[in-house]
Amino acid sequence: MASNRGVAYIKPGQVEIQSIDFPKLFDPARKKKIEHGVILKIISTNICGSDQHMVRGRTTAPAGLVLGHEITGEVLEAGRDVEFIKKGDVVSVPFNIACGRCRNCKEGRTGICLNVNPARPGAAYGYVDMGGWVGGQAEYVLVPYADFNLLKFPDKDEAMAKIKDLTLLSDIFPTGYHGAVTAGVGPGSIVYVAGAGPVGLACAASCHLLGAAVVIVGDMIKDRLKQAKSFGCEIIDLTKDATLAQQIEQIVGVPEVDCAVDCVGFEAHGQGKDAKNEKPATVLNSIMEVTRAGGSLGIPGLYVTGDPGAVDDNAKIGMLGIRIGLGWAKSHSFHTGQCPVMKYNRALMQCILHDKIKIAKAVNVTTITLDDAPKGYKDFDKGAAKKFVIDPHGMVA
Secondary structure (H helix, E strand, O other): OOOOEEEEEEEOOEEEEEEOOOOOOEEOOOOEEOOOOEEEEEEEEEOOHHHHHHHOOOOOOOOOOEOOOEEEEEEEEEOOOOOOOOOOOEEEEOOEOOOOOOHHHHOOOHHHOOOOOOOOOOOEEOOOOOOOEOOOOEOEEEEOOHHHHOEEOOOHHHHHHOHHHHHHHHOHHHHHHHHHHHOOOOOOOEEEEEOOOHHHHHHHHHHHHOOOOEEEEEEOOHHHHHHHHOOOOEEEEOOOOOOHHHHHHHHHOOOOEOEEEEOOOOOOEOOHHHOOOEOOOHHHHHHHHHEOOOOEEEEOOOOOOOOOOOOOHHHHOOOOOOOHHHHHHOOOEEEEOOOOHHHOHHHHHHHHHOOOOOHHHHHOEEEEOOOOHHHHHHHHHOOOOOEEEEOOOOOOO
16 A cells, blocks of 8 residues: 655644555545545645644644645546546645535635535634544645645646745635735735734735735744845834834824734734733734724634633633724724635736746745654744745655
8 A cells, every 4th residue: 555644743842744544535534435536646735824823732633633734736546526637737725625516615605615524614634623634744635526626737847837836825825815805905005914924924925916005014023024024015023112003103104004914813912011921812902903994804813712722711712802892983894714715826826827926935935844844843833934835755846
């Protein structure tokens, strides 16, 4: 039998490379064949901040979970019901697993498919409470509903030449773009992006793509702020005593922005003197404060319903001290939830292929081997200003 290896979550702070089952066109959880699926040889698979939440022990993820929902691969085998995806195709895998048949999928809301997770709407590879699908930080992976889910790259050689950019289509580029779109970013917008991790940087680059006049990025890690500045963003150091509104005023002349995006999520910290203290509602409250009346807030940052490491009992069930009265008084619109990747990935692929954006440069893609994944997780946890991309077969140029 063919071999396979993957990155498994062991306990808080620890992942390891393990031998895992080679994927089959079979769903053991549902005890049925998956003739609509394909098996991929993984070309690239990325470490995501969402993975890091699990590895920190901040979710209810079980030990042994094979991680990885950002996948790009080459089709090795296709089920008999797959019509349009062929062996040898190079494809991007949206992190959302979607059936293409339910009401939500037909409405384009593939992040909350009703048929691929028995426990709740929405599914993903290698993620807690997301349907039990094996993750793709591995050598090979199963992808169900292949004709619907997969984005085929038009030319294999061109795709491999730009694979460091195209690998980001599985999650962070569409997610960052979704945050910008739902915040209402357009030509001439003044935007605040909270967080300069990979999603925040992808969001900032997306704001430029959408025509924003000023993109301001806030973070507490100087290397990440330096990375944001490298492609034309204004930056705010949230460890300073000056408030967010005061620092925005220093940049644009007024203490407010047209719209804002939360690319931090539930592990947010306070600002200034409280920068070392976890305060999970900080980002949501601060972006309400600085967004103009009538503005919109994009919230692609992750919030969970179960957080065993939370600061208090309310936060452990996702109940945060949000100033909803402030948002109501300012007539803000809030947009939450998983990005429906398929809504954007084809158009963003074209932007990459036709050199309209250098997204790998913006997020500082850094390739590592599968064996180096545990070190990649540790470096990422320390705040490295990099997007770690695992290259399990040595195929990335």
